Amino acid sequence: HAAGYAAVENVDLVAVSDSITEKVETIQKRYNVPEGYTNYREMIEREQPDIVSVATRPGSHAEITIFAAKNGVKGIYCEKSLCCSMAEADAMVEACTNHNVKFNYGTNRRYQAIYWKMRELIETGEIGDLQCIICHCGISAAQWMHTHTSDMMMYLAGDPEIEFVQGHIIANDSDWEENRLNIDPGIPMGYVLFKNGIFGYQLAAGGYEFEASGSKGKLRMLANGSGLQCQIGHEQPRLVEGIPRQRGTVTCIQNLIQAIETDSQTLGNIQLAHRSQEMILGFIESHRNEGRRVKFPLGDRNMYVGKKDW
CATH class of the missing domain: 3.40.50.720 (NAD(P)-binding Rossmann-like Domain)
Known part of the structure; x- marks a missing residue:
């Protein structure tokens, strides 16, 4: 920072x-x-x-x-x-x-123009009615890289509230100590239904790419933000041009300062952070309950996920 x-x-x-x-x-x-x-x-x-x-x-x-x-x-x-x-x-x-x-x-990623552009194209109907967000983010640690995954899934879906989640994690029974998971588990699969009707899918496929699928076409964020691709119907995909590059950390700080000075809301506010954290813990709770749907808000507020040296 x-x-x-x-x-x-x-x-x-x-x-x-x-x-x-x-x-x-x-x-x-x-x-x-x-x-x-x-x-x-x-x-x-x-x-x-x-x-x-x-x-x-x-x-x-x-x-x-x-x-x-x-x-x-x-x-x-x-x-x-x-x-x-x-x-x-x-x-x-x-x-x-x-x-x-x-x-x-x-x-x-929430503070970078290329992701803003992707959400703008979704909201203006470029790909028709949004149906789902697919996250190709690999089997990464829940509390590390998948914090980015859950946040961007939410962001591209319009930051809606969550109806329920289902998930699978990589952990052994021995990793649990009563209501505490003492590792940061990998998540190979997560499924979300948002209250606005959009579906979210977190996959084991790598590349750190995000896909928005609509009734008319698709948008795909390529190779961890290296480019934004648009495909309408059966046309050949095209790259979206003219998107400026900026540093997410700097934009985040500038936005925080602006919010303080104008008493306005920030782009990555505490309510959104709370929601994306609950998504991650919901995947873990689902796995703990043999893959069942977990309705939100989570009932168990005290389940703790974290390594002992954290």
């Missing part, structure tokens, strides 16, 4: 905190940061920053976010995954909402 702040005008990177002193000193030196701390609470209380970036492992995201929201921070940029349980996610939403804290989630 530090490089992103350094690239944004009218932003001063005033302090950094890490539990490891050597890391604090390295970041201070690399980005010319005046103050360094090994306790984030002390940093927030002393520095009173406008924005806090949460770039730790997921196990501490809820704790840091809630403390920041309750202690005067105006905006939070939180890395994925959001947290490790829906109880934590609920508490994060409550803290940010009660204190009017603006929040952006670190799912960077």
